[in-house]
Amino acid sequence: xxxxxxxxxxxxxxxxxxxxxxxxCHRFSFEDLRKSTNNFDDKLVIGWSSFGNKVYxxxxxxxxxxxxxxxxxxxxxxxxxxxxxLQFKKEIELLYQLRHPxxxxxxGFCDQEKEKxxxxxxxxxxxxxxxxxxxxxxxxxxxxxxRLDICIGVARALHYLHSGAKRxxxxxxINPSNILLDKNMxxxxxxxxxxxxxxxxxxxxxxxxxxxxxxTSALMAPEYAxxxxxxxxxxxFSFGMVLLDVVGHKYNERQTLEETMDPILKGKIAPECWQxxxxxxxxxxxxxxxxxxxxxxxEILLENALSLQEQAxxxxxxAAHYTLLSTTCLSHIFSRCISNGLLTFDAxxxxxxxxxxxxxx
Numbered sequence: 326x327x328x329x330x331x332x333x334x335x336x337x338x339x340x341x342x343x344x345x346x347x348x349x350c351h352r353f354s355f356e357d358l359r360k361s362t363n364n365f366d367d368k369l370v371i372g373w374s375s376f377g378n379k380v381y382x383x384x385x386x387x388x389x390x391x392x393x394x395x396x397x398x399x400x401x402x403x404x405x406x407x408x409x410x411l412q413f414k415k416e417i418e419l420l421y422q423l424r425h426p427x428x429x430x431x432x433g434f435c436d437q438e439k440e441k442x443x444x445x446x447x448x449x450x451x452x453x454x455x456x457x458x459x460x461x462x463x464x465x466x467x468x469x470x471x472r473l474d475i476c477i478g479v480a481r482a483l484h485y486l487h488s489g490a491k492r493x494x495x496x497x498x499i500n501p502s503n504i505l506l507d508k509n510m511x512x513x514x515x516x517x518x519x520x521x522x523x524x525x526x527x528x529x530x531x532x533x534x535x536x537x538x539x540x541t542s543a544l545m546a547p548e549y550a551x552x553x554x555x556x557x558x559x560x561x562f563s564f565g566m567v568l569l570d571v572v573g574h575k576y577n578e579r580q581t582l583e584e585t586m587d588p589i590l591k592g593k594i595a596p597e598c599w600q601x602x603x604x605x606x607x608x609x610x611x612x613x614x615x616x617x618x619x620x621x622x623x624e625i626l627l628e629n630a631l632s633l634q635e636q637a638x639x640x641x642x643x644a645a646h647y648t649l650l651s652t653t654c655l656s657h658i659f660s661r662c663i664s665n666g667l668l669t670f671d672a673x674x675x676x677x678x679x680x681x682x683x684x685x686x
Contacts, residue, residue: 350421351433355440358398361385365400371451372502374399374516382447396432397448401441412518413441419494419517427482429505429515445515449508454501457570469593471510472571473602473631478512479504480624483564486514487557487620493523495533495555498540499563501570521555532556548614558614564623565609568602582606582653592646595637601630603653 361383362369372380378401385394401413413436420431420443435442450456453475456467467475479499486494496503496514503516519539533555540549546562548554573587582603594602605626611617618626637647 350417350431351444353433353435353442353444355435355437355442357385358383358435358442358444361396362398371397374518378402383444395447397445399443399445401443410441413443415520416443416516416518419520419522423486423490423494425482425485425489426511427478427513428485429513446507448505448513448515450506450510452502453504453506453512453567453571456506457501466589469590470631470634472590473598473627473634475504475506475510475512476568476571477624477627477631479514479564479567480620480627482512482514483557483560484620484624487560493557495521495523495557496560497521497555499560499567500541500544501567504567523556546614547612556614557620558617561609561617561620561623562614564620565606565617568606568609572602580654583649592648594649595634595641595647596649597637598630598634599649599653601626601633605630 359365362381365379365381369381369383370379371382374380378399381398381400383396383398385396401410413434417431417434420429429448430446432444432446434444456465459466483496483499486496494517496517497519498516499514503514505513505515507513521533521535523533535553535555541563542550544563544566546559549559569582572582572590573585605618605623608616608618609623641647
C-alpha cells in the first residue's frame with residue numbers, strides 16, 4: 326500500500342480527517358515521551374543519528390507495571406530546517422508501510438508544535454558499528470559466523486526494499502551505524518530519512534537524479550557522490566563497503582584484506598567461505614553500476630558462504646585454525662575512489678570523521 330499524502334500537525338481539519346497513517350501509527354503526546362525519558366535525561370542518550378539528532382532509550386509507564394514498554398526515540402533537532410522536516414515525514418511514511426524482520430519497526434511518532442520525534446522498537450545491542458569499533462556495552466567481539474549472519478540479514482532487508490515492495494525503495498545511507506542489533510543480535514536496518522522511492526520494481530531500476538548529496542561520504546557509490554545519480558545499485562556499493570568494514574576497518578589500498586583483517590578473525594575463516602565472501606565484495610564495489618549484483622544475488626551468495634563455513638567447521642574439527650593466502654587486493658577500487666575524491670585517507674572507516682554526512686548543492 327502506498328500513501329500519497331500525509332497529514333501532520335494540529336490543525337482542526339487534520340484532527341477531523343485523520344489520514345491512514347494516523348489510524349495505523351500511534352501519535353504520542355510530547356508529555357508522554359518526555360516522561361518516558363525522564364525529561365530527556367542525557368544519561369538515557371544511547372546514540373546520535375546521522376544528522377545530529379539525539380537517540381534516547383525510553384520507558385513508557387502504564388498503570389500496570391508489568392506492561393511497561395521500552396522504546397527508542399529519535400528527537401529531531403528543533404531548528405533543523407525544512408529538509409529535516411521532510412526527512413521526518415518521509416521516514417514515518419516509509420517505515421509504517423514496511424514489514425520485514427530485518428527492518429526496524431515503527432512504534433509511533435510525535436508531531437506537536439515544534440517537536441518532531443520518531444519512536445521505534447528498542448534495540449538492546451546498539452549498532453554493528455559499535456561492535457566493530459569495540460564501543461558496545463558488553464565489550465564482546467563478534468565471531469566470524471555471527472558477522473556473516475548479520476550481513477545476510479541486512480542483505481535480506483535490502484533485497485526486500487529493492488524488489489519486495491510495490492515500489493522500489495533505495496535506502497541511501499547504508500553504513501554500520503544504521504544497522505542495529507536486537508537482544509538476539511538480529512540486525513535491523515534503520516534511518517530512512519533520506520531514502521528514495523523509485524518506480525515499480527523491475528529488473529532495470531529507474532535512475533533518479535538528485536540535486537543535494539547527503540549520506541556517509543566514505544561509503545557512497547561513485548555515480549551518486551560525483552553525479553547525483555541514484556539507483557538500488559548505490560545501496561549495493563555501500564553494502565560492499567560495509568562488508569569490508571566487517572572484515573577489518575583499517576584496510577588501505579597498499580595491503581590485502583588478509584593483511585588488514587581484524588586479528589580476532591585470523592585463523593577462523595575457512596578458505597572456501599573466504600573465496601565466496603571476497604568475490605561478493607569485489608562484485609559489489611564495481612565502478613560501473615550495471616556490473617554490480619542485485620541484492621537478491623548477494624543474499625544467496627552470502628548464505629552459501631555461511632554454509633561453506635559451517636561445513637568446514639564440521640569436517641575440520643581437528644584443525645587449530647584456517648590459513649588464508651594473502652591475495653585479495655582491492656587497490657584498483659581504492660585508487661579509483663581516491664582519485665574521484667571519495668576517500669581522502671587510507672580508506673579506514675575507523676576515524677571519527679569518516680562517518681560524517683556530506684551535503685553539496
